[in-house]
Amino acid sequence: SAKGRTAGVSPPSLKPGARPNYVSQRLPGEGGRARSMAGREAGGGGVAARAAQKLFSLSGLFAVYKPKGPTSAAVLNLLKEKLLAEAGVQTNGNKRKSQVLKIGHGGTLDSAATGVLVVGIGKGTKLLKTILAGSKKYTAIGLLGKATDTLDATGKVTEEKPYDQVTKRDLENVLQKFTGDIMQVPPLYSALKKDGERLSTLVKRGEAVEAKPARPVRVYSLSLQQFQPPLFTLDVECGGGFYVRSLVSDIGKELSTCASMQELTRTKHGPFTLEEHALHEDKWTIDEIARSLEHCMSLLPGEPSHKKFKTEHPEETAVSCEDK
Structure with missing residues (x-):
């Protein structure tokens, strides 16, 4: 952790204040409709269908490692592609189908920079505005x-x-x-x-x-x-x-x-560190992210109940903010 002279100030508790940088990645309509469409894209049954069901039930914040080179947006797109592919959702360039998954990041890193990139999935995208208020x-x-x-x-x-x-x-x-x-x-x-x-x-x-x-x-x-x-x-x-x-x-x-x-x-x-919480690309799987969500969400103060996160699916509006 960083050590040095301070001016008598302490990092704030995570409170809403800034606006996140994310794009809406889900279909119009209710959450159940989005998940059922995803299930049909995954073949309607079997392992892929179960993977799809698990993917679209995920909600909260976790962290990934951003390598040197790609933009933060490119890292997010690669993550989304890998998760949809694992769930058996074939987009084949179809923008409408690729919008089944709602995902976003908070706190842009320069292309040449590396390190912690916080990601929101499902309703967790709403919490990105909270994480941006953290140090x-x-x-x-x-x-x-x-x-x-x-x-x-x-x-x-x-x-x-x-x-x-x-x-x-x-x-x-x-x-x-x-x-x-x-x-x-x-x-x-x-x-x-x-x-x-x-x-x-x-x-x-x-x-x-x-x-x-x-x-x-x-x-x-x-x-x-x-x-x-x-x-x-x-x-x-x-x-x-x-x-x-x-x-x-x-x-x-x-x-x-x-x-x-x-x-x-x-x-x-915020509470997410490079050593403990940032998932490298080889761990960008549905199961690894599910485990990471359980751990990462427990670090946030005033965490809403996990049940609430999995059952509420209000309509979202894409917003944009540059924070770096």
Whole structure:
């Protein structure tokens, strides 16, 4: 867990506040109709039908491991495809059939980032707004002396400055300025939107985009784990809407040089940790997820009864929120 100086603040209890990033993945109509259609797609009986019945009864939150490379949305789509295939639901590109399963994720990770990605399934998608209010922990590796347009290793180098003057003590002292309630300017290359389009999309098209104004964010703890110039490793625990890329860049500027993030791993999101709860792809099965749901849901405060989660199926409206 992240250890370091704090500014007298503690992570909040998981309360609704933010809106999740998910897409509705179920058919119109009542839950029973969706499950019965899934059963017919699975052949109407036998092992596949039982697997389908179990899949569509799952509801709650669990965590998966997001590897480096794919987007958070791509990871979610792969997970959905694997579960539907195991349940014998053949979509064959039919969008309507693929919408039988309702699934979503909370808290977008950059493509180059790895770590905990929280997933909601069934009625659990409603709890994504709760999980987004929880704190997140990251381990980040920064590089002194080079700045990029994306603030990380995926971008083009825009500036180079000497960094030999920076000492470990200098870096540790600077971290105190970025702990507690601070103001942060989000990066231009981000999922934040302007007129309905992501800023990163507009920038890549060559359109002039102004940076979003600084906004309040919270850092619960921030510590230096390793310093091997030009590289430094940070552990950070923060609230929603926080950009670790911006933190690394701002640290470089505060040290009278520049810096960019090289690697980022989310080690915890809410109560879910990378070591204990994040399922790797080889465990993306109906049975493994069912077991994970039992464990993960017990970690949430004020957990609704499991029976309630399995029997209530109100109609959902797709909502969208960028949180990172």
